[in-house]
Amino acid sequence: MAEIHRLGEPGAQAPTELAGDTPTMRLFSLLELIATKDQLFTLQGLVEETGTPKPTLHRMLQQLESSGLLIRENNGRHYGTGVRLRRMAEDLLINDMHHGARRAVLRNLVAELGESCNVTAVSGSEVVYLDRIETSEPLRITLQAGSRVPVHCSASGKMILSQLSPAQRKRLIAAAPLERYTNKTVTDPELIEEQLQRVRRDGYAIDDEEFLPGMVCVAVLVPTSNAVSNLCVAVQAPVMRLTPEKGLKLLPALQRAAAAIGRIEAESGAGEGTADGGSPAGAGGADGAEDELWTS
Numbered sequence: 558m559a560e561i562h563r564l565g566e567p568g569a570q571a572p573t574e575l576a577g578d579t580p581t582m583r584l585f586s587l588l589e590l591i592a593t594k595d596q597l598f599t600l601q602g603l604v605e606e607t608g609t610p611k612p613t614l615h616r617m618l619q620q621l622e623s624s625g626l627l628i629r630e631n632n633g634r635h636y637g638t639g640v641r642l643r644r645m646a647e648d649l650l651i652n653d654m655h656h657g658a659r660r661a662v663l664r665n666l667v668a669e670l671g672e673s674c675n676v677t678a679v680s681g682s683e684v685v686y687l688d689r690i691e692t693s694e695p696l697r698i699t700l701q702a703g704s705r706v707p708v709h710c711s712a713s714g715k716m717i718l719s720q721l722s723p724a725q726r727k728r729l730i731a732a733a734p735l736e737r738y739t740n741k742t743v744t745d746p747e748l749i750e751e752q753l754q755r756v757r758r759d760g761y762a763i764d765d766e767e768f769l770p771g772m773v774c775v776a777v778l779v780p781t782s783n784a785v786s787n788l789c790v791a792v793q794a795p796v797m798r799l800t801p802e803k804g805l806k807l808l809p810a811l812q813r814a815a816a817a818i819g820r821i822e823a824e825s826g827a828g829e830g831t832a833d834g835g836s837p838a839g840a841g842g843a844d845g846a847e848d849e850l851w852t853s
Contacts, residue, residue, distance in 0.1 A: 583617070588642070590606075597630055672792050674793070674814070675690075675790075678789075684717075686706075708733060709744070713762070717786070719757040721785070730746050760777065760778075761777050776791035778815060781823075
């Protein structure tokens with residue numbers, strides 16, 4: 558498999574070699590490097606970072622763009638990750654080999670709480686349901702793995718965004734379509750920032766009928782040793798059974814389940830998380846590297 562090697566002494570500003578024995582493996586190595594980016598990038602920037610000849614890199618970027626793995630944005634000089642690449646990452650999370658273990662944790666959580674529960678991650682400006690177990694209650698909101706909800710009015714979206722710096726949150730919220738779904742949906746960026754500050758302080762997030770009328774959701778982060786966690790565990794129910802006040806009483810069970818999933822993710826190598834702290838799979842690095850999760 559292709560690898561990315563840092564050339565030169567540790568800590569030095571040295572080029573990043575695109576390793577690989579074949580053109581295909583070098584393309585894969587370039588994708589690995591791009592996946593670490595926290596912002597859009599240019600051809601010239603990659604030339605300077607990798608030391609690869611400009612014509613060679615230009616040809617590689619054209620191949621990745623034509624396959625839908627990258628897209629060109631702004632004035633056509635900047636590149637970002639494409640829909641095909643992001644969907645591939647989502648599919649890996651949904652269908653990974655530890656899916657059964659994660660699902661067993663969810664099943665036990667649903668049995669304990671009596672309500673639908675899910676594991677979610679953020680991709681672009683949406684929250685993706687990676688796994689979900691429905692309650693046996695006849696009145697329920699049915700959503701399947703792969704379903705998407707807006708990041709600004711979902712408990713999981715607010716929980717994950719709350720970890721970022723104020724500047725990063727401002728930039729990401731400014732780029733998101735802040736559509737109003739109910740009369741409780743918050744679309745004012747300043748009010749959303751106030752919500753995120755509260756969520757960061759409290760360690761949990763609530764969707765109080767902000768996405769669907771009559772639906773309440775409570776979410777907590779799955780612990781990881783990385784700078785930012787891009788997984789949440791959440792419970793969802795009709796407001797007649799779950800109010801924000803009742804949701805607070807469910808936090809210990811949610812946190813236990815999140816810790817268990819954190820251990821599963823750490824053992825799988827998807828994240829280096831621990832069950833007792835940290836903030837799985839997702840970003841690394843402080844005050845910048847987190848954005849790659851939400852590049853659209």
